[in-house]
Amino acid sequence: MSKRIYLSPPHMNGSEIGYIQQAFDENWIAPAGPNLTGFEAEMCEYNGIRCSVALSSGTAAMHLALRYIGITRGDVVFCSDLTLSGSCNPVIYEGAKLVFIDSQESSWNMSPVALEKALKAAKKRGTLPKAVIIVDLYGQSANYDKILPLCREYGVPVIEDAAEALGAEFNGRKCGTFGEISIFSFNGNKIITTSGGGMAVSDDAQAIEKIHFWANQAKEPANYYLHKELGFNYRMSNICAGIGRGQLRTLDERIARRKEINAFYIESFKSLPVTAAPVFEGSKPNYWLTVFTIDEGCEKTPDEIISALAADNIEARRAWNPMHSQPYYSDCEYFKENEDFSVSEHIFQRGICMPSGSQMTAEDLERVAKVFSSAFGK
Ligand SMILES: Cc1ncc(COP(=O)(O)O)c(C=O)c1O
Incomplete structure (x- = not known):
């Protein structure tokens, strides 16, 4: 293994x-x-x-x-x-x-x-x-x-x-x-x-x-x-x-490395039907986790991709499951921008959190990219 x-x-x-x-x-x-x-x-x-x-x-x-x-x-x-x-x-x-x-x-x-x-x-x-x-x-x-x-x-x-x-x-x-x-x-x-x-x-x-x-x-x-x-x-x-x-003492180095990892994934997955989490204008993220959503029209599910990664001993996770969807919070009120579309549900339904640890090596990244791409048939 x-x-x-x-x-x-x-x-x-x-x-x-x-x-x-x-x-x-x-x-x-x-x-x-x-x-x-x-x-x-x-x-x-x-x-x-x-x-x-x-x-x-x-x-x-x-x-x-x-x-x-x-x-x-x-x-x-x-x-x-x-x-x-x-x-x-x-x-x-x-x-x-x-x-x-x-x-x-x-x-x-x-x-x-x-x-x-x-x-x-x-x-x-x-x-x-x-x-x-x-x-x-x-x-x-x-x-x-x-x-x-x-x-x-x-x-x-x-x-x-x-x-x-x-x-x-x-x-x-x-x-x-x-x-x-x-x-x-x-x-x-x-x-x-x-x-x-x-x-x-x-x-x-x-x-x-x-x-x-x-x-x-x-x-x-x-x-x-x-x-x-x-x-x-x-x-x-x-x-x-x-x-x-x-x-x-090394927080800024860790941020720099996670930013590189984010850039690597984005570059590697250019031809795949996935989109990285947006970087908001004026914001400078710490790139704690790189998260992709599977594009509309692609029939792959996050669970399928996460399972393919798991089969190669790589941990990836679903995006957060929104609080309004949690059984414990089911009777709480919930406000959206548009009545007919929930952004948080969309992110949960299509999101995949990628391995983003700052000690990942170039080989680790290549391995993740290869398995991820082949899970999309590329
Ligand atoms: C957004 C957010 N809020 C709160 C917490 C709670 O922090 P802790 O696990 O240290 O209690 C976490 C993570 O663990 C988190 O990701």
Whole structure:
């Protein structure tokens, strides 16, 4: 059997172990320590944002961001439809209701047209959302030029889910700086990883201080255990933060390599009935995953192509299954640009996420391209 090619495996650069060793040497085997403060400071510097708090996952970061905005039972929160459930499940943890907003074709991210429709409808009913969660999908920014003024007009705060988009930019500004609070994920499949972890970032120092407090069991500053508020055990460990510090050193190299991989696939598949995810005007993706959709008129299905790749020990995946199609969320409202067409469903029905790991060799890429092409009969 040929060597396994994974979708997006961790890619260590060797420096991570130095930070872990230091943690062992100094006995900072805890959810506190110099790697944590170092990782937070380095992430602030990289992204051009004032404050950050490292947490156990991106989902935990979203949960505490929602709590800070004040989401509570009965509130309504809008969220991008095409995403992973970690973007929106925390809304349910707080007993609030979700409304999903479809993607636009030009970025695959939240459609400003559908968002405006949803805001207008909500205003008419007197149920404006308490927050909008905007996802930067597959490492590309949403259309913040349109979305932010809209949310401002309706007085609704934005939480940016930049879990997949660390290092990506829109109009020269890093993803993760567009929300009142933004979140990142360092899950094992992300562009850099801490094995598992996340971060909440903001220019609002008070927000990050509060999230830090809640993430640490909401322990009041007293010389005994005193709790005036509900707390959570969501802090990242100092060991994981050490991995993150090492990983951050080569983030820009990882982005450059994933961009090359994206260009290679596009060039290799020029004559196939597939189209790469669009690059939106003004956006500079981090190319976390290269995703193709099978063109209309071609009878091949993503499952057939993914199975052909799997037969050669190559991992590829379907695109995200939109939230409005999930049985768990079947009674949530869903707004689209055009009543007769769902962009997110179209991407799910026809999308294939290609192996995009930054350590893929030229031979790996040639092998994937060969199997992929022959699955289309070329
Ligand atoms: C868009 C998006 N949001 C949220 C998450 C949740 O992050 P985590 O897995 O770190 O909880 C992920 C990925 O894992 C994601 O891709």
